[in-house]
């Protein structure tokens with residue numbers, strides 16, 4: 464089935480009375496007729512739900528749809544994108560691990576690896592996922608896991624995932640891909656061999672800035688391990704968030720098609736605009752990863768455009784204040800266009816040297832392009848930058 468058909472498609476779980484929209488199973492627990500029944504369920508001989516920390520029909524509906532879109536056997540929803548990354552890293556390692564992070568990874572992933580897992584003997588190292596030779600040198604070592612994004616935040620770097628995954632697997636290193644920016648509409652890393660794929664559903668998957676949620680997709684065996692951790696650690700979301708997210712995912716294809724087309728037009732317009740020092744968008748031929756992006760992404764290049772503004776922090780501040788349509792929102796993936804400032808928001812966790820190493824400074828603005836009429840978005844930036 465085509466992607467557009469899959470997202471809009473049928474009901475994933477049976478509903479009472481064949482209701483077209485699933486109810487929200489806002490319950491913490493289920494009742495049983497006798498002890499044998501609960502014993503069979505907890506022992507795995509019987510399908511069903513007992514306690515919502517371990518599973519719920521709304522979680523299943525979203526997980527099944529995500530697995531179908533990511534072309535994996537299974538998926539598990541989590542309380543947030545951050546919880547999905549933490550759980551996935553834990554599921555791919557056992558004990559003190561070396562966590563290899565691609566240079567331009569999301570700041571929160573650095574926080575997880577350094578501040579949280581670092582307390583338990585894990586060790587974080589930066590790797591350049593655009594330099595396969597350097598990467599190969601870092602792959603040898605016990606208990607290693609590699610974490611990379613399909614499209615990076617905020618500069619739109621696209622690593623050669625197919626080559627990276629092959630190389631990592633040759634060295635016995637599992638690979639976790641954060642697919643938040645690309646969404647399965649543009650990239651399906653599991654089809655390239657990624658061991659687990661994680662999302663902040665909070666962003667494009669949900670699409671409406673009204674929930675916090677994550678999901679991890681992968682093989683049945685890997686997801687069983689992720690599920691064990693989610694259940695034991697209590698990284699479980701709320702049923703309502705999963706219900707809202709499923710509602711959002713129904714229009715994922717439509718939203719991404721529109722917003723990535725808008726992004727390409729906005730990026731091209733910004734490239735020639737006064738006040739703009741540089742534009743970062745993998746769909747532009749000026750982007751260092753344009754060829755890799757053309758090879759690995761489908762149906763466009765995503766909806767995040769970043770730019771470096773002439774005049775640094777003060778100029779960015781003026782631009783943000785002058786934007787009328789576009790709001791400053793330290794997140795992304797909404798149906799409306801928003802801007803953020805990575806140095807102050809998403810990449811706070813990084814030291815000044817680490818930010819410099821990936822090309823993020825005070826002049827960089829990240830735009831999450833929405834589904835509005837693109838000429839209105841362009842006009843707003845032209846006015847604000849003037």
Ligand SMILES: *Cc1c(COP(=O)(O)O)cnc(C)c1O
Nearest residue numbers: 543544545569571643663665676
């Ligand atoms: C926002 C984000 C996360 C974290 O997700 P939350 O839902 O905020 O916990 C992880 N990765 C990327 C790329 C993100 O943009």
